[in-house]
Amino acid sequence: MPLLDVVDLHAEFRTGLGRVPAVNGVSFTVDRGETVAIVGESGSGKSASALSLLRLIPDPPGRITGGRILFDGRDLLQLSEAEMRQVRGGDIGMVFQEPMTSLNPVLTIGRQITETLEQHRGADRTGAERRAIELLSLVGIADPGRRLKQYPHQLSGGMRQRIMIAIAIACDPKLIIADEPTTALDVTIQAQILELMKDLTRRLGAALIIITHNLGVVARYANRVNVMYAGRIVESGPAAAVYRRPRHPYTMALLRSVPRIDRPRQSRLDPILGQPPDLTRVDDGCAFRPRCRFAIAACARRRPTLMAGREAGHLAACLRQDEIALGAEMAL
């Protein structure tokens, strides 16, 4: 049984312009200790999916409208608010994109770590502080005793993200969800933070869901990857397979739009043409077809579901995935 089994998850935002189905039937699994990446363009529903897992979608305007989130055998959507609080920060830790604004500016670093421990572990003040110092050393912060007494604005972005990670792992979670943890950081710091997360999850035996724009990150750190487009997963499989032999035209476009380390220097990068779809008015066809080079009439009639190709566990939601994949291989 996987650690996390998300089944047909739906979440929407009710806005003045109509209902935005930001998460539209998302299913995926995460095994114990595994690193799973979620990639996709801005607005594809990555954050909405991640927040839904902890039932943290801002309500209003957001709402989870259907599905199941089986974590360790329990459906999180059926839990009471009190039970859910034990999961948040206890069994599942979360790291957000913006280290600058995700920490409370008026509380010390120490307080922001110890309050989690007090909440979940019933730790007393001194015990919690001792553990907080341990945690800061664990995430590579020098002179932790002094740092505990400081405030977020006295720390750099990279350090703050380390603090966020310390908070996320404070109670030995089984799963860590990191929503674009490095997007706001310098390139050099990005690598350090990713290495740290990889190292910590391995040491703690925790699973990791990492949300990112960066496919290089996926190739390097993830076991499996889910590609999202317009609130749905359009391709899913082992990271190496998706990276080297993408089966969905969207994934291919995504890969062509970034520099790659495993290919000879390309003459140029191709940004994905066209606009992401307006989620308030999606039809029954494939959502990517207006931007797809391979679209045919059939793509408008029926939305393809995730289907297995030749490789086990490598799925894509495209009618022409076999011929496209074959064509791509021939072209190389």
Added chain:
Amino acid sequence: MTGDDMYRYLIKRILLIVPTLFGAATLVFFLMRLIPGDICVIRLGSGGTSFTEQALSECHAALGLDRPLWLQFIHFIWGFCRLDLGTSMWSGRPVAYEIATRFPVSLEIAVFATVIAVIIAIPLGTISALKQNSWTDLAVRTFAIAGIATPSFWIGIVSLLAVLNLTQYFFGQPWMPPINYVSVWQHPLRSMSIVILPAVTVGYRYSAVVMRMTRSAMLEVLREDYIRTARAKGLVNRIIVNRHGLKNAMLPVVTVIGIEFAFLIGGLVVTETVFNLNGIGRLLVQAIGNQDYTLTQGIVMLIVTIFVLTNLVVDVLYAWLDPRIRFA
């Protein structure tokens, strides 16, 4: 916060007070003298009697008004530096004495109004924000709008009438709050019975302003990323609201409380009139009407000083609440 940081911060703030007070003193001195009118003409001519040029210049000489303007100014500033406000040109009594008899009642009303406002406004504003667009929120906002829109003299008159009628109805004998002020330190209950109605009257509007600020600040803070972080940690709502929300939301609220408090000290004229209390607001209006330069200057400087001190307290609270200011 280390003691040192706070100390440096305080010194900086206190040094800024000096130019502020000097500026205010200059303004009030010259503005008063721009207002047409002459205290001696008012004094000598009251009751319609005529007077001679001789009497007028004697009066001017007695009050020091015949000296050059700059000399009068230096005299005033020098006196203020020695905390000597001089004597009232109208009554001949020391300005400090005039103020001392009239100030306590205004201060007491302002303090009580502030206490009432804060006790009502912060919880209601917070609840209103937490339950945005609910019936509770709507009720609180209606209450607040009414408080801002209704003139306080009207509320004063109505509450006074209500007290009269209700006591008549229940005790067979109408009761009115006493008029002659006694200090809280001497007769706490009697003193409170005098100031409670005026304090509620101005406190209502005051709390409405603070409530609206609390609500909007809280709404803003609740959307912040660190609130989401707090929720992702699994903290209980009470801690999220009190520890993470309120402490941040209090910053603009403290400012509003400070401004309103300082304003109340000199701005209670109407309320004092309705309740027939001899407060500093009415004294100021009388002093200006009489062209009593020394008394006006004294009262204005008192109000400005309170304003400046309130600001200092607000700044200190700010620094206490927000480490980014302390360490700047």
